Every structure is written in C-alpha cells, then in structure tokens.
Amino acid sequence: MSVAEKNAVAPALEGVRRRRSSRWMGRRRLPYLLILPAVLFELLIHVIPLLAGIGISFLGLSQFFIRNWTAAPVVGLDNYKVALDFGSPIGHGLLHSFAITAGFTALVIGVSWAGGLAAALLVNSEFRGRNWFRTLFLIPYALPVYVAVIAWSFMFDRDNGAINRLLVDDLHVVSHRPFWLLGTNAFWSIVMTTVWRLWPFAFLMTLAGLQNIPKEVYEAADLDGAGRMRQLRYITLPMLAPVTGVLIIVMFLWTFNEFNTPYVLFGKAPPSSADLLSLHIYVNSFIDLNFGLGSAMSVLLLIFLMLSTLIYLRVFKVGGGSRA
Amino acid sequence: MRVRVSRARAFVWAALLAAVLAVVAACGGGGDSGGGGGSIRGQTITYWASNQGASIQQDNEILRKAIARFTKQTGVKVNFKVIPWSDLFTNITTAVTSGKGPDVLNIGNTWSATLQSTGAFEPFEGSTLNAVGGKSKFLSSSWSASGKPGQTPTSIPLYGLSYGLFYNKQLFQQAGISSPPKTWSEFVADAKKLNNPSKGQYGVALEGASITENAHWAFILGRQNGGDLFDKSGKPTFDSPPIVKAVKDYVDLWGTDKVVNPSSAQWSDGTQALASFAKGKAAMTMWQNNAENNLRTNGMKRSEYGVADVPVVDGSNTPIMTHVAGINISIFKNSEHKNAALAFVKFLTSQGEQVKLNEEYGSLPVVKSAQQDPAFKTPTLKTFNQILAKHAQPMPLIDQEGQMETFIGDAVKQLIAKATTRGSVSEADVKAQLSEANQKMQAAGGGG
Numbered sequence: 063m064s065v066a067e068k069n070a071v072a073p074a075l076e077g078v079r080r081r082r083s084s085r086w087m088g089r090r091r092l093p094y095l096l097i098l099p100a101v102l103f104e105l106l107i108h109v110i111p112l113l114a115g116i117g118i119s120f121l122g123l124s125q126f127f128i129r130n131w132t133a134a135p136v137v138g139l140d141n142y143k144v145a146l147d148f149g150s151p152i153g154h155g156l157l158h159s160f161a162i163t164a165g166f167t168a169l170v171i172g173v174s175w176a177g178g179l180a181a182a183l184l185v186n187s188e189f190r191g192r193n194w195f196r197t198l199f200l201i202p203y204a205l206p207v208y209v210a211v212i213a214w215s216f217m218f219d220r221d222n223g224a225i226n227r228l229l230v231d232d233l234h235v236v237s238h239r240p241f242w243l244l245g246t247n248a249f250w251s252i253v254m255t256t257v258w259r260l261w262p263f264a265f266l267m268t269l270a271g272l273q274n275i276p277k278e279v280y281e282a283a284d285l286d287g288a289g290r291m292r293q294l295r296y297i298t299l300p301m302l303a304p305v306t307g308v309l310i311i312v313m314f315l316w317t318f319n320e321f322n323t324p325y326v327l328f329g330k331a332p333p334s335s336a337d338l339l340s341l342h343i344y345v346n347s348f349i350d351l352n353f354g355l356g357s358a359m360s361v362l363l364l365i366f367l368m369l370s371t372l373i374y375l376r377v378f379k380v381g382g383g384s385r386a
Numbered sequence: 387m388r389v390r391v392s393r394a395r396a397f398v399w400a401a402l403l404a405a406v407l408a409v410v411a412a413c414g415g416g417g418d419s420g421g422g423g424g425s426i427r428g429q430t431i432t433y434w435a436s437n438q439g440a441s442i443q444q445d446n447e448i449l450r451k452a453i454a455r456f457t458k459q460t461g462v463k464v465n466f467k468v469i470p471w472s473d474l475f476t477n478i479t480t481a482v483t484s485g486k487g488p489d490v491l492n493i494g495n496t497w498s499a500t501l502q503s504t505g506a507f508e509p510f511e512g513s514t515l516n517a518v519g520g521k522s523k524f525l526s527s528s529w530s531a532s533g534k535p536g537q538t539p540t541s542i543p544l545y546g547l548s549y550g551l552f553y554n555k556q557l558f559q560q561a562g563i564s565s566p567p568k569t570w571s572e573f574v575a576d577a578k579k580l581n582n583p584s585k586g587q588y589g590v591a592l593e594g595a596s597i598t599e600n601a602h603w604a605f606i607l608g609r610q611n612g613g614d615l616f617d618k619s620g621k622p623t624f625d626s627p628p629i630v631k632a633v634k635d636y637v638d639l640w641g642t643d644k645v646v647n648p649s650s651a652q653w654s655d656g657t658q659a660l661a662s663f664a665k666g667k668a669a670m671t672m673w674q675n676n677a678e679n680n681l682r683t684n685g686m687k688r689s690e691y692g693v694a695d696v697p698v699v700d701g702s703n704t705p706i707m708t709h710v711a712g713i714n715i716s717i718f719k720n721s722e723h724k725n726a727a728l729a730f731v732k733f734l735t736s737q738g739e740q741v742k743l744n745e746e747y748g749s750l751p752v753v754k755s756a757q758q759d760p761a762f763k764t765p766t767l768k769t770f771n772q773i774l775a776k777h778a779q780p781m782p783l784i785d786q787e788g789q790m791e792t793f794i795g796d797a798v799k800q801l802i803a804k805a806t807t808r809g810s811v812s813e814a815d816v817k818a819q820l821s822e823a824n825q826k827m828q829a830a831g832g833g834g
Contacts, residue, residue, distance in 0.1 A: 092395065095395075095399075095402065098402060099402060124830075125479070125482075125500060125503060125504050125785070125786075125788075126503055126504065126505075126785070128479065128482055128483040128504060129482055129483070129485070129504055129505055129506050144829065150825060150829070151822045151825040151826050151829070152825075152826060152829055219649075219652075220648070220649045220652060221649045239648075241648075241651070241652070241803075241806065241807055243652055244651055244652060244803040244806065244807055245803055245804070245806075245807035245808075246807075247807075329472065329654070330472075330597075331595070331597055331792075331795075331796045331799055333800070333803055334800060348476055348479065349476075349789075349792050350789050350792060350793075350826075350830060351479065351500075351786075351788065351789055351830075352789075352830060
C-alpha cells in the first residue's frame with residue numbers, strides 16, 4: 063500500500079479500532095457495574111460486620127464501653143482463654159452448649175433426611191392425591207418461623223397445651239402431666255419442632271434429585287429381578303448422592319446455627335438441656351452485657367463450622383468435578 | 387470523539403446513583419432541628435414507657451391522657467411507646483450501643499446503677515436537677531435506689547413499689563385461718579392448709595420462671611436470713627449459707643412443700659400468677675403493689691383480698707420485706723430536645739400527676755407533696771407504704787446489677803425447674819447452682 067493509501071485508510075482504521083475498543087470497554091464494564099450494588103451491600107451487611115465482630119473479640123467490650131467502642135481496652139486473647147477454660151463455669155457452659163447443639167444437630171439432620179427421603183419416594187410414585195400430599199408436606203416449611211414456633215409453644219404448655227390434652231386427657235397414655243419446656247423434655251421438644259420445620263426442605267431437595275434419575279434404570283433393575291429395597295440401596299441412594307451431599311451440609315449449617323426456634327420457645331433463659339449454642343452466645347452478649355466474650359465465642363463457632371465444612375467437602379467430594 | 391451512551395449503561399448509572407442515595411439517606415436519619423435553648427413549644431420528643439398497667443393497652447390509655455395534659459400545658463408533643471418488661475432492658479442497651487434512642491425513658495430502678503455506668507444518660511445535678519424540682523422534693527427512700535452512692539444519679543424516681551402479701555379473705559375464712567401469717571413457717575403451714583391440688587387450688591401463686599422475681603426473692607429472703615449478695619469488699623457471696631438457705635426455702639415451695647401450681651415453674655410474664663390469685667385458684671401471692679390494678683382488671687373486688695406484711699423468716703433480726711422497688715425515669719445524653727425532655731420529666735414528677743398516675747397504676751408516689759393525698763390512704767396502700775418506709779432496702783447498687791439479676795434469677799429458675807420435675811432439690815443442689823452463678827458474677831465483675 064502506498065503512503066497516500068495508508069493515510070486514507072488510517073482514519074477509518076482508527077475509527078474501527080476506537081469503536082471496537084469502546085464497544086469492548088462497554089461490554090466488559092457492564093457486568094461489573096450490574097453487580098456493584100450487590101457487592102456493596104454484601105460488604106456493608108455481611109463482610110464488614112463480620113470483621114467488626116472478629117475485632118470485638120479482642121476487646122473487653124462490656125457495658126462501660128458500648129457507648130464508645132474505640133475506648134474499650136484491648137485484651138488480646140483473654141476472651142478466648144475464658145471461653146476455652148473448660149474448668150470454669152463460663153467455659154464449661156460453652157462446652158456443654160456445644161455438646162447439646164451437636165447432639166441436637168445430628169438427631170435433627172438424621173430424622174429430617176430420612177423423613178424427607180421417605181416422603182419424596184412416596185410422592186414420586188404415581189397415585190391419586192399425590193399433589194395434595196406434596197402441598198401438605200411443604201406447609202411447615204412455608205409457614206413463617208415465629209408464627210409456627212409460637213403455635214408450638216402453645217401446644218407445649220403444660221396445662222392447656224394440645225399435646226398434654228391429647229396424651230393425658232384423651233388418650234391417658236401418660237398419667238403425670240409432663241412439662242415440655244422444662245427439664246430434659248425441653249431437648250425433645252426443640253428437636254421435634256426443628257425437625258417439623260426442616261424436613262420439608264429435605265423432602266423438596268430429595269424429590270428434585272429423584273426426578274433426575276432416569277426411569278430406564280429402574281426398569282432395567284426390575285427386569286433383572288431387583289426388589290424395592292435393593293433398588294433403593296443400589297440405584298436410588300447412589301444416584302441421589304450429589305443432592306444428599308449438598309443437602310446434609312446445608313442442613314448442618316442451618317441447624318447448628320439455629321437461633322429463632324430456641325429463642326421463641328425458651329426466651330432469654332433456656333433450660334440447660336436445650337441450651338443451644340447460638341442462644342447461649344446471645345445470652346452471653348446481650349443479657350450479660352459481655353460483648354467481647356460473646357464475639358470470641360462466635361469466632362470460635364465460625365472456625366468450627368468452617369473447618370467442618372472444609373473437611374466435609376473434601377471427604378465427600380461434594381460439588382467437585384471428580385465425579386464423572 | 388463522539389460518545390454514544392447506550393441506554394443500558396445510562397440505566398445502570400441511574401440505578402447505581404439511586405442505590406447510593408438511598409444508603410446515604412438511610413444512614414443520615416432523623417435530623418430535626420435541635421431543641422437547644424429558647425422556647426420548647428412545638429417540639430416533639432419520644433418517650434419509652436414501661437408496662438405498669440395490667441396490659442399494654444391500659445398503659446396506652448393512661449399515658450395518652452397524661453400526655454394530652456402535658457401538651458396542653460407546654461405545647462410539647464410526645465410520641466410514646468410502651469415496651470414489655472421482657473424486652474425493655476435489651477431495648478435500652480441497644481439504644482445505648484447505637485446512640486439512637488428516645489429522649490425520655492422509664493427504667494426499673496434496680497437497673498439504675500448498671501445504666502449509670504454506661505455514661506449514656508444525662509446526670510441529674512446542678513441546673514438539670516433544678517429543672518425537675520430539686521432533690522428535696524423526692525422521698526429519700528426512693529432517691530436512695532437511684533444509683534451508686536456518692537455518684538451523680540442519671541435517673542430519678544417516678545413510681546414507688548414494694549412487695550406485700552396478698553391473701554384471699556374468703557379462702558382464709560373457709561380454712562379457719564384468722565389472720566395472715568407473720569413468719570415463714572406460719573406462711574408455709576397456712577399454704578399447706580389452703581392447698582387442694584385435686585380441685586386445682588393452691589396455697590400460693592408465684593412465677594418460677596421470672597428472672598426478676600427470683601432475683602428479688604433471693605435478695606429479700608437472703609437479707610431476712612442475715613446474709614447479703616455481696617460482701618463489704620464487693621465480692622459476690624451467692625453461695626454463702628444464708629443465701630443458700632433463703633433460696634432453698636423459696637424453691638421448696640415447688641419442691642418438698644408443693645404449695646404452688648407446678649405449672650408456675652414456667653410462668654414469667656407478670657400476669658399469670660395474679661390471674662390465678664384473682665380467680666381464686668391460689669389463696670396467697672407475694673407481689674408488688676401495682677398488682678392491685680391487675681386484680682381489678684381480672685374481676686377481683688377490693689373487699690375480696692387483703693394485704694399484709696411479707697412473712698419474715700423465724701427469728702430474723704433483719705425483717706426486710708421488700709427491696710426498694712420502683713420505676714425511675716432517665717434522659718438520653720444524646721437527646722436533641724433536652725429542655726423539652728426535662729419539662730416532661732418535671733411534669734410527670736409534679737404533685738398533680740404523681741397523684742393521678744400512681745392512683746391509676748396502683749403504685750406509690752415518690753414525691754413528698756403527693757404522699758398525703760387521700761388516694762393513698764386505702765388500707766392496702768397504707769400497708770405498702772409502711773413496708774416501703776420501714777422494711778425496705780435497695781438491691782445492691784453495683785455496676786453489674788443487671789447481670790447479677792440475670793445470673794441469680796436464672797440459677798433459681800433452674801432450681802425451681804429441677805424441684806418441679808424431680809420432686810425436690812437438696813441443699814447441695816442449691817449450693818452448686820448458686821456457686822456457678824457466683825463464679826459467673828466474679829468473671830463478669832472483673833472491671834469489665
């Protein structure tokens with residue numbers, strides 16, 4: 063090309079380059095701009111308070127300083143030492159609460175998952191009225207938490223509650239009117255209430271997982287003469303494994319952190335058999351006005367949950383690409 | 387260079403701008419012009435009231451009328467909210483933490499020292515104290531429970547309360563008991579006579595899950611036994627023998643004596659025990675004088691019940707029958723309408739309003755000028771007044787009073803639950819539970 067021709071083409075090329083680059087910039091910038099508000103709010107509502115909480119755990123933030131956090135003395139790891147000193151009442155209380163919560167979580171997940179699986183298998187097969195069952199099963203999950211748990215607390219009332227009316231007055235199964243929100247029964251009450259609320263979620267996820275299993279596999283198994291239980295054990299459960307993997311870890315995190323249910327059932331002074339960890343930490347912070355200690359407990363809980371999740375994901379290879 | 391702004395990008399920038407503006411506006415929040423100096427007419431203040439009546443609705447009605455009188459007098463409007471006892475302390479501490487709260491608020495006077503230590507409330511001294519009428523207008527017993535001794539109080543008395551023994555005259559007559567019990571052993575014996583669980587009738591009505599009730603009785607009965615919750619150097623002594631005995635006596639009402647409705651181990655909202663007494667399901671109850679309001683609402687006539695001195699442990703040298711109970715009123719330091727707030731506090735503690743409000747609530751006036759009003763000369767109020775004047779002592783006036791109530795109240799609640807579900811608790815059980823509470827108190831009291 064001659065110089066003259068190059069000079070003639072150059073501005074056109076320049077324009078193309080500019081247009082291409084401006085289009086390039088626009089296309090690249092737009093997605094970031096769209097997610098920017100969400101990122102800002104995520105920082106504001108989740109990340110910054112989390113960092114502030116971790117910071118507070120190193121302060122002696124009690125009622126003297128809640129008006130002016132920056133004046134609170136830095137106590138280093140003292141709050142953690144108090145929380146982990148299992149010989150003293152505070153550390154012992156935390157350990158006790160942790161043990162109760164672990165037992166509670168294991169029970170709730172076990173029963174919820176099993177119940178969810180059973181219901182999903184039921185609803186998955188064709189029969190009259192299955193839609194009705196499907197809707198019925200979802201009701202506990204759809205009800206607002208506070209409404210549902212308050213209704214349960216009325217049912218658990220010793221004198222007038224529906225449960226004692228049924229067991230003692232109508233069926234005469236128990237003669238001594240039991241307490242449901244005091245003593246050791248309180249643990250079973252909260253397990254019952256939480257399972258009631260949580261199992262529809264397990265049901266939903268499992269049902270979705272079941273519907274992804276091709277019918278041909280079952281037909282082939284029928285031809286080979288496999289019975290229901292064998293099919294369940296060798297086809298259904300393995301093919302549900304990805305769903306189950308995610309389901310268990312989500313339920314674990316939700317249940318371990320459960321605050322609403324114990325708070326509505328027991329208020330700010332729960333019986334020791336139902337002293338769940340989130341409520342325990344809340345009482346230590348807001349009732350006892352020792353926010354530094356409460357924050358330290360929260361950070362310890364966070365570390366535990368993160369470690370558990372990481373180990374779980376590694377061991378069960380959930381969500382990874384290692385499954386073909 | 388020609389810039390062609392695509393419609394999508396314009397939309398995104400607009401949305402971003404809107405989001406940022408929304409956040410700024412929300413964070414900016416409530417900045418009406420400060421009420422410093424000059425006339426207070428036309429200003430509006432916010433007031434958090436405590437639940438003193440039989441229901442929040444009743445509080446709303448009583449306060450609405452009082453505030454109407456205030457607005458007529460001064461031109462200041464008051465936005466008020468009645469907060470139930472279960473939430474009041476938490477709401478107050480949240481307000482202290484965030485720095486955003488009402489202008490004026492009620493507090494339980496036992497919290498006065500704890501809230502004083504936060505530094506969030508206006509100290510009443512000098513011109514501030516003069517603006518509400520000065521210290522001498524208040525009863526000294528009520529004033530004594532307004533903060534740590536020797537420090538400037540940040541709350542002043544509003545309503546006076548004291549415990550008393552309510553008894554059902556008819557049930558007493560039917561059981562052949564001629565006069566209310568004076569000692570603790572008489573009290574338990576009478577309660578057993580009046581106890582008839584198969585008919586759903588019990589000797590005493592109390593609320594075993596109420597943290598505040600439990601803490602008060604641990605203190606009162608502990609004092610009767612010659613003990614104290616803290617020693618002279620300020621160390622907690624919850625597990626000392628007199629306190630252990632006091633708590634065991636109280637818990638035994640649910641345990642070995644079984645003179646209370648077992649379900650009351652779950653009651654805590656301040657209405658259940660009174661409803662039980664009002665309906666004749668319990669022959670006695672020990673409650674603060676504002677219970678009369680509640681009983682009236684539940685349909686019990688004044689002639690059906692009497693009020694006597696709280697029973698005292700046999701052989702006691704310290705016949706304390708009540709702590710100096712009551713409601714105090716405070717002003718937030720961050721208030722932008724201090725003069726209007728002070729005017730409101732002065733109004734509520736004026737003679738006229740003290741007579742009206744205390745009469746409606748069934749409580750006792752805290753100002754000397756209102757004490758002689760015939761409204762407070764009924765036989766029951768006379769008894770309460772006597773108890774408050776002669777047999778009252780303030781709960782420990784320490785920074786961690788609020789937490790102390792929680793630790794002790796919770797310990798007693800757990801013991802009552804054990805006594806009810808297992809049948810009884812031993813002295814060792816009581817000592818162990820109180821030791822745990824004691825250690826928590828020591829840990830909390832370590833200078834914050």
